[in-house]
Amino acid sequence: MIFSQVELAPADPILGLTDAFKADPREDKVNLGVGIYKDESGKTPILKAVKLAEEKLLQTEESKSYLGMEGVQAYNRAVQTLLFGADHTVVNNARALTAQAPGGTGSLRVAAEFLVRHTNTDTIWLSNPTWANHQNIFQSAGLKTQSYGYYKAETHGLDFDAMLSDLAEAKEGDLVLLHGCCHNPTGIDLNEAQWQQVAELCVAKSLVPLFDFAYQGFGAGVEEDAAGLRIVANIVPELIIANSFSKNFGLYNERIGAVTVVAANDAEAINAFSQIKSTIRASYSNPPAHGALIVSTILEDESLKQLWHEELQAMRERIAEMRSLFVASLKEYGVSQDFEFISSQNGMFSFSGLNKVQVKQLKDEFGVYIVGSGRISVAGMTKTNMPVICKAIAAVL
Numbered sequence: 223m224i225f226s227q228v229e230l231a232p233a234d235p236i237l238g239l240t241d242a243f244k245a246d247p248r249e250d251k252v253n254l255g256v257g258i259y260k261d262e263s264g265k266t267p268i269l270k271a272v273k274l275a276e277e278k279l280l281q282t283e284e285s286k287s288y289l290g291m292e293g294v295q296a297y298n299r300a301v302q303t304l305l306f307g308a309d310h311t312v313v314n315n316a317r318a319l320t321a322q323a324p325g326g327t328g329s330l331r332v333a334a335e336f337l338v339r340h341t342n343t344d345t346i347w348l349s350n351p352t353w354a355n356h357q358n359i360f361q362s363a364g365l366k367t368q369s370y371g372y373y374k375a376e377t378h379g380l381d382f383d384a385m386l387s388d389l390a391e392a393k394e395g396d397l398v399l400l401h402g403c404c405h406n407p408t409g410i411d412l413n414e415a416q417w418q419q420v421a422e423l424c425v426a427k428s429l430v431p432l433f434d435f436a437y438q439g440f441g442a443g444v445e446e447d448a449a450g451l452r453i454v455a456n457i458v459p460e461l462i463i464a465n466s467f468s469k470n471f472g473l474y475n476e477r478i479g480a481v482t483v484v485a486a487n488d489a490e491a492i493n494a495f496s497q498i499k500s501t502i503r504a505s506y507s508n509p510p511a512h513g514a515l516i517v518s519t520i521l522e523d524e525s526l527k528q529l530w531h532e533e534l535q536a537m538r539e540r541i542a543e544m545r546s547l548f549v550a551s552l553k554e555y556g557v558s559q560d561f562e563f564i565s566s567q568n569g570m571f572s573f574s575g576l577n578k579v580q581v582k583q584l585k586d587e588f589g590v591y592i593v594g595s596g597r598i599s600v601a602g603m604t605k606t607n608m609p610v611i612c613k614a615i616a617a618v619l
């Protein structure tokens with residue numbers, strides 16, 4: 223007998239909350255745990271651009287035969303344009319090669335498996351705090367994890383000095399996980415001068431950036447949010463990007479992302495990419511097509527692309543509106559503590575500073591679910607649930 227020895231896994235810090243939320247019978251419960259965009263009516267919509275692309279695919283798709291290990295080629299080209307812009311030297315010099323992969327998690331895992339098996343890197347540096355799944359993914363693939371300072375609780379801001387001094391301890395060839403934009407969970411991003419400094423540190427110490435880029439377009443805009451990545455790609459010779467379209471195309475359950483390797487020259491890129499493909503072969507052979515075809519259909523059609531940009535902008539603006547309303551409503555419900563810092567955070571999340579006891583109280587007493595770190599998904603707030611959320615927070619503070 224083998225299964226009798228298996229222990230029960232602990233609940234996942236983010237997805238486990240969704241399970242608990244579903245089982246909660248209270249009618250006014252609110253799930254602000256997982257990062258899923260909700261519209262004003264509390265629904266996660268399918269974008270119009272996605273529906274139109276699917277209609278087109280229904281008419282034009284001719285086969286469901288296997289894709290290559292690297293996925294849909296038109297999609298991979300479109301990913302590179304979103305990441306690097308229309309005219310970047312890493313693309314023009316064939317130093318960047320992209321493989322479609324299943325969502326952000328799948329892309330990170332493919333990257334990690336490739337790095338462990340085919341390079342001599344053994345350690346990845348993660349920001350403190352970081353996405354609750356990062357450690358899990360990298361350790362499962364066999365990497366050691368270290369952490370670098372990022373957040374200063376007293377100021378609710380970036381601790382850039384700690385970031386630089388911790389990364390100065392990294393050894394040659396270590397990986398540095400960087401959040402491309404909309405840092406998860408803090409919502410605090412580097413400015414361009416800071417990106418430049420991080421890029422220079424990576425060059426000086428021969429560190430390899432691994433970008434987790436899951437929120438492009440949820441910060442300031444599609445192009446603006448890629449500024450940090452492009453600054454790094456301008457001077458760092460080797461990097462990897464794991465990107466996801468779960469959020470910005472609303473394609474959560476299509477599991478669509480990509481892993482892009484940037485090597486020092488085209489010949490090394492070809493070798494690295496061949497091993498990324500063999501990593502994919504050993505894992506799931508080749509990716510599913512539908513999500514990639516939706517994204518490439520939209521990005522290759524000017525009017526669908528324009529519609530997508532508009533819909534993404536509307537999501538970004540609604541989140542910003544909820545952020546301001548959240549800060550104002552907390553005041554209205556009698557919270558004297560200053561939460562103004564939430565207004566300057568980027569993306570889907572606000573890092574509230576609530577502690578574990580308060581987080582538990584919010585869930586147990588008020589049915590308001592947020593992540594244990596104090597991360598709140600602003601993208602799940604609406605004008606309707608705002609009073610419930612703010613009253614509960616006022617009561618636990």
Ligand code: LMR
Nearest residue numbers: 236255256257353355406
């Ligand atoms: C999140 O951080 O909530 C999302 O990236 C969803 C997930 O898989 O955790």
